[in-house]
Amino acid sequence: GQNIDQPTEMTATEGAIVQINCTYQTSGFNGLFWYQQHAGEAPTFLSYNVLDGLEEKGRFSSFLSRSKGYSYLLLKELQMKDSASYLCAVMDSNYQLIWGAGTKLIIKP
């Protein structure tokens, strides 16, 4: 079967760095997405990786290794507003999105 694994919850300190991991086993691969979802709000698109390597976008970076079926989202200089759930999703060979259950990130002062 197809599967996406990510930690259920993580805690980090304001101003620090946190890495949220995502591992996947899917039928084929057509890209990996990260979304951010604040409580009670819509998920919003953060990043898309289809080639191996690191994509940097301000304080957020996303890394992909297709051979390892692995990605991470790196958040630097954490702010209280970064408290949210982070959803990992992989597009399989049929262009279907397979979703992880999300990682709830708690930022403490």
Added chain:
Amino acid sequence: ETGVTQTPRHLVMGMTNKKSLKCEQHLGHNAMYWYKQSAKKPLELMFVYNFKEQTENNSVPSRFSPECPNSSHLFLHLHTLQPEDSALYLCASSQGDSGNSGANVLTFGAGSRLTVL
């Protein structure tokens, strides 16, 4: 308005009620989606419409009935629901439901929180 708008934001209904969820997008997108989001579970894709044609129905019970009158509007009609149907129902849109993964970035609405008593 811009983006994807869902109404109502909250809905409480009994098992014998009939209600509808509405979704509207002002992004000029051609594909619209209904997802179910339950606590600590992955998003579950329910229905996909591409250019107003239903292209996906993920074995969803018939008590959920989608309607897409045009590419900007999507409805989810609810009838004789069960308590386990209580969840957040998310609508999303994208440029197209096809290859070219980069065009499949989803824009979500804030969701309709449904409670079935």
